[in-house]
Amino acid sequence: MSRIPQSTLSLQANFAADLPELSIPWQAEETPEPRLLVINEPLAADLGLDPEWLRCQDGVGFLTGNRVPEGAAPVAQAYAGHQFGSYVPRLGDGRALLLGEITDPAGQRRDIHLKGSGRTPFARGGDGRAVVGPMLREYLVSEAMHGLGIPTTRSLAVAATGRTVLREEGAMRGAVLTRVASSHLRVGSFQYARNHEDPAVLRRLADQAVALHHPAAAQDENPSLSLLRGVIRAQAGLVAQWLLVGFVHGVMNTDNMTISGETIDYGPCAFMDAFDRNAVYSSIDTGGRYAYGNQPAVAQWNLARFAEALLPLLDEDEDRAVALATEALGEFPRAFGTAFSTGMRAKLGLPADSPDETVGRLIDDLLALLHQDHVDYTQLFRRLGQAARGDLGPVRDVFTDRPSLDSWLERWQSFSPDPEAMDRANPVYIPRNHLVEEALEAASADDMAPLHRLLEAVSDPFRERPGLERYAEAPPEDFGRYRTYCGT
Incomplete structure (x- = not known):
């Protein structure tokens, strides 16, 4: 190169x-x-x-x-x-x-x-x-x-x-x-430009966003509306991917939502160990605004602020501009739902043509079981990969409601899940919170070896490797409640 x-x-x-x-x-x-x-x-x-x-x-x-x-x-x-x-x-x-x-x-x-x-x-x-x-x-x-x-x-x-x-x-x-x-470029960039005394600044910012991240929008009759829709799709897909791996951003302010659809600002973030829709790790999120399960709703709220900033570019008539923005924002739930469902199908090894309604109930019921027993989220899907190969013991061992689990497993197995596809979709290694803290504590004492070892695991997360067993393990029982901080 x-x-x-x-x-x-x-x-x-x-x-x-x-x-x-x-x-x-x-x-x-x-x-x-x-x-x-x-x-x-x-x-x-x-x-x-x-x-x-x-x-x-x-x-x-x-x-x-x-x-x-x-x-x-x-x-x-x-x-x-x-x-x-x-x-x-x-x-x-x-x-x-x-x-x-x-x-x-x-x-x-x-x-x-x-x-x-x-x-x-x-x-x-x-x-x-x-x-x-x-x-x-x-x-x-x-x-x-x-x-x-x-x-x-x-x-x-x-x-x-x-x-x-x-x-x-x-x-x-x-x-x-x-x-x-x-x-x-972020939603906050557009909020700042919208309030600038020169209205041309907003137009130039939108033109740059289109050129950089959504170039096809330049050919549309209403490029700014296409930009809005492009960002909505990108963010819907991004947040779905967060949820699929158990990631909690922790500070989803509008200035931390990019126009590109890239994740930005890893201050008080964390990955869930035990599944909990209400998981919050940020020390400053005392009300749970940015909890794991709230992230899709917050993303849509942030995108509404983006739409408000774009209103002068969507149409000269304000009522018409609001109607266009509202219609575009209505696409978010569908885009998020499709991305999340597609990702869950892959995690569960289900055929792409399996019925949507049946799969939707299967996903909802599994998440309810996970939430009820606070099962380790990352390990569970790897154990399901074992179950798809015929070994049900590791999955059954982590649930208390065995009758409900067995009923779910029977429904899931009727789809003949593909274990190899599941291995490709479900990570073995994530930056587990106890390992992150261990690495950072060592680094503060000038020992970078634990950080490099953890990086080795999480940089290639889907391939199980000998010698990295501890990086796939749940946190020790005495790790306690985890809190993260912004560092400012």
């Missing part, structure tokens, strides 16, 4: 040039003693970057924003957002920077973005810094999501800054995450 010569590495500044109203030129804070903690070599190769160069002094400087290529124009992006349902008209990158865009060897444009690079004008009283634990969490979980085949922003590197950062827990080591995305 051809590589970009590092001596001539350039970053484009398309977002900064095309939408100056939605950004502020800014530079990363100097890092006194930057040191690379982890680098994503496969992603670096995909970008055409030499991992060895990224490890050297100039490369680490690039990854922390201190040595950007000549001509680069780093910016802090502006956006608004509903945070836990409350609208904030000016959020923006308070501790982040878009260094610019790179065109990879395949011709795809990618954002190079920093997190924890210091205060910006959007910092709102924060110190603009990040610490090692949360940045490594984003690196780890985003790569796990990529391994699962779920659209996601990705992590190129995490570097320690050499700074001490104060948090409620005490003094902690500072760090910068280098993130890669197809763009950082």
Whole structure:
């Protein structure tokens, strides 16, 4: 694969040039003693970057924003957002920077973005810094999501800054995450543009979103309506995939919903161990707004805010614009339901042509049994794979309501489920919370081996491998109730 010569590495500044109203030129804070903690070599190769160069002094400087290529124009992006349902008209990158865009060897444009690079004008009283634990969490979980085949922003590197950062827990080591995305356009970007004094800003933002993520919409009679529908489909599919693997995002604010349909911001996220529709892990989600089972409804609510921002572009007549938006939003439940049902058919090894109504009842009844007994979600589907091969013992062992389970198993087996298809759809390894905490605790003491071992498992999650047995196990009984934190 051809590589970009590092001596001539350039970053484009398309977002900064095309939408100056939605950004502020800014530079990363100097890092006194930057040191690379982890680098994503496969992603670096995909970008055409030499991992060895990224490890050297100039490369680490690039990854922390201190040595950007000549001509680069780093910016802090502006956006608004509903945070836990409350609208904030000016959020923006308070501790982040878009260094610019790179065109990879395949011709795809990618954002190079920093997190924890210091205060910006959007910092709102924060110190603009990040610490090692949360940045490594984003690196780890985003790569796990990529391994699962779920659209996601990705992590190129995490570097320690050499700074001490104060948090409620005490003094902690500072760090910068280098993130890669197809763009950082989000619902909150459109909310901010809608309120801009120049109405042309919203049009230019929509044009960029269409060009980047939904190019077919440009040929439609109403490109903005096609954009809305495209984002609705992308987000419906994304959230369905979250639920299929037991992922809880934790902070589904409108500024964390991308136009591309990529998962972004892995702050207080977690994967469920025991199945629970009401699972909440974020320490700040005290009301359960973003609980596991609430995520589809929240996504539709967020998309309604996106539709509101687009109203002036949908039609000059406001009533007509509202009607078009309402009709488009009505497509979300169907799109989500189809994506979730299709995914569940694969997880259960069912034929694609099996009757929808019968399969729907089968899925609902299984989820009710899982919720009733709080069965380990990931293990259950692998055990069902064993059951499809004739070994029912591992499944029956984890349920208390045996008559209901046996009735369900009989109905399921009548479809002759395909165990090999189930193996392809059901991960063996996820970033289980006790393993994540173990890896992050070790990393805080400069031992990166547990993190790399966990990454090895979750980067190839569907293939069971000897020596990785503990990465497929449920948490120990004494692990207790799990809580995650934003790290700011």
